Amino acid sequence: MAEFIIRDRVLTKYNGCKKVIHIPYGVTEIGQSAFMDHNEIESVTLPDSVTVIEANAFFGCDAMKSINIPQGVGKIDDNAFLCCESLRKIVIPDSVTELGMWCFSECKSLRTVWLPESIRNIGALAFNHTKWLDEYPEDFVTVNGILICYKGDDTTVEIPAGVKIIASQAFNECKKVGKICIPESVKRICKNAFTSCEALHSLEIHNSLKVPKCAFDDCGEVAVTIA
Incomplete structure (x- = not known):
């Protein structure tokens, strides 16, 4: 053989x-x-x-x-x-x-x-x-503007300016996060980005950003507001 x-x-x-x-x-x-x-x-x-x-x-x-x-x-x-x-x-x-x-x-x-x-x-x-x-020494793990993982435990998270893409499952099982504020630099949120964020109740975005329907799989009710 x-x-x-x-x-x-x-x-x-x-x-x-x-x-x-x-x-x-x-x-x-x-x-x-x-x-x-x-x-x-x-x-x-x-x-x-x-x-x-x-x-x-x-x-x-x-x-x-x-x-x-x-x-x-x-x-x-x-x-x-x-x-x-x-x-x-x-x-x-x-x-x-x-x-x-x-x-x-x-x-x-x-x-x-x-x-x-x-x-x-x-x-x-x-x-x-x-x-x-x-x-990795920082809470936000980013590669070329892609946020691939959030490692922190804050209840309110402000994504750093300069992030362009929030990768799929970047916030996977971040169970303490209640609110996420997304800067204008972000152009795309991938599917399942916030999977199993059980405490997440608020997402603050800018008016040109689209949020996929499956971004909040296994989350509760999340209010999406325009900053």
Whole structure:
């Protein structure tokens, strides 16, 4: 049986059992779930030919300590590195514009994260339960104007000027927050932004901002007012 199953330059499945993996040059995509639950893998080297890392590609590779993301990759898809519990560092090149939801969630050893200015979209809980997020020194975790997480415990929250996007589940389970004031710099609120904010009763926005219907899933009644 071949170690790598490759079809039309897409690596669809890994059948090996090595600790150190060197993916052959010419592969352009790491397919969905291609390395899922290979607990023996400790290190992966991706060639410069790779441009796509699909959903669940390395999901559950819990012994993997290191992997490179090549220049040329545009998006890291949903759950791509979910539960890679030994991963310590990730450097995202400036070709990447989007990180899918949960893509580095539950990477419990991940302390060093380098994110480029090219990032324009970050999915829900992309860095949930990582050392990087847990040790982030400020209440508002922002990347290029995207608010990805609020870590504070204030009852009234004033989002800083300069924030442009409130990411999905940015306020997930912020159970003490009762009122949120949104500045004019914010142009978009993503779906489920305020999920399970049980005490939230007031959202203050500017008149050009639209609030999606599903922004308040598992919240009580929230009054939206124009500042």
